[in-house]
Amino acid sequence: MLKKVMNERGFTLIEMLIVLLVISILLIITIPNITKNQSTIQSKGCEAFVKMAQAQVQAYEIDNAKLPESIDELESQGYLKQTSCPNGDEISLDSKGKITVVE
Known part of the structure; x- marks a missing residue:
């Protein structure tokens, strides 16, 4: 009978720590950029909403031959x-x- 000798080698603790360090550095770099741009994203969304609402005012005026009295x-x-x-x-x-x- 022949025995197969398998040379299985897993990750060492040092290799795992290096991978975790690299992932941590990437997170430290990306998270502040995302939160910094969040306010810009929200303001652009509001600008787009205002334009859409203005278009709805015009649609209301076309349908009813008068301007709406309120947002409600x-x-x-x-x-x-x-x-x-x-x-x-x-x-x-x-x-x-x-x-x-x-x-």
């Missing part, structure tokens, strides 16, 4: 599903039909 009217008629930006900022509608972010 747009929401109740089904033109908008929410009255705030994704970051939580509220929007308002002036008497000329212009959508703005409430500061």
